[in-house]
Amino acid sequence: MSSQTDSDVTLIGLGLMGRALAGALLKVGHQITVWNRTSAKAEDLVAQGARLADSVNIAVNASPVTITCVSDYKSLQQAFAPVADELDGRLLVNLTSGDSAQAREMARWTEQRGAYYLDGAIMAVPPTIGTDEAVILLSGSKTAFKTHQSTLAALGTATYLGEDHGLSALYDVAGLSMMWGVLNAWLHGVALLGTAGVDASTYTPFAVQMAQGTVGWLAGYADQVDSGTYPPDDATLATHAGGMAHLIEESERLAVNADLPRLFKALVDQAITAGQAGHSYPVLIEQFTQESRTS
Structure with a gap:
């Protein structure tokens, strides 16, 4: 292991991601320094040209940019405690998963020590890193992003969201909500069709068609949410409620778990009780934001 390095980028945390x-940075010719609590995880990278530092201090001081990808923010804070006084003028790019409050707190801690900070979220699996398919969400210092954009682009499609350090974490969980919503709805459909002997592969092309059609509504619905007006150009909330009741009844009759459509209808029923039966579906945003308005 080296005791002193001089490189373009330091990477801390050598799990799969x-x-x-690190491999993506090496592939495009960056000189990188790496550090991990278990140094054996660096062996393949060292064989490819990475430099292994003996400590976090040496790793951070080796490069103007440090990228971190550790298990959680607690581990991140523990790793950086020994170098708190050595961050002045450096850029920390944190790709550790966490929430928006943790991101903003880490930004305050870092910037109080004279460093720039970008918080990020990786919307990809390890094999896609370094390709356009890997979306890397980043928020925080716009100056730092622009200065180091070419380096960040080596990791994937580096997407800057804004100065608020918490935006990446919020986009991350919003994207996951979308993903799980689609997957759970698809699985519910698979279960329904399965009672008639239709397998998942046969049903899925129709499911994809429905999902794509629904995606086509989003831009128009977004305009309604942003303007706070919900004209029922396609269907009223009352019409949706009738369809949901039918979905629940059919699920129960076929002994398919109906928790998901019951949740859908519970939200619609709340909106109808609030006098919104004649509005379009996006008026349900008020059910999702009600708690934040009253807290």
Whole structure:
């Protein structure tokens, strides 16, 4: 192991994702320094030209940019405690998963020590890192993003969201909500069709068609949410409620778990009780934001 390095980028955290990030940087010719609590995880990277540092201090001081990808923010804070006084003028790019409050707190801690900070979220699996398919969400210092954009682009499609350090974490969980919503709805449909002997592969092309059609509504619905007006150009909430009741009844009759459509209808029923039966579906945003308005 080296005791002193001089490189373009330092990478801390060599799990599956961390090693993929380091490999992508090496592939495009960056000189990188790496550090991990278990140094054996660096062996393949060292064989490819990475430099292994003896400590976090040496790793951070080796490069103007440090990218971190560790298990959680607690581990991140523990790793950086020994170098708190050595961050002045450097850029920390944190790709550790967490929430928006943690991101903003880490930004305050870092910037109080004279460093720039970008918080990020990786919307990809390790094999896609380094390709356009890997979306890397980043928020925080716009100056730092622009200065180091070419380096960040080596990891995938580096997407800057804004100065608020919490935006990446919020986009991350919003995207996951979308993903699980689609997957759970598809699985519910698979279960329904399965009672008639239709397998998942046969049903899925129709499911994809429905999902794509629904996606086509989003831009128009977004305009309604942003303007706060919900004209029922396609269907009223009352019409949706009738369809949901039918979906629940059919699920129960076929002994298919109906928790998901019951949740759909519970939200619609709340809106109808609030006098919104004649509005379009996006008026349900008020059910999702009600708690934040009253807290």
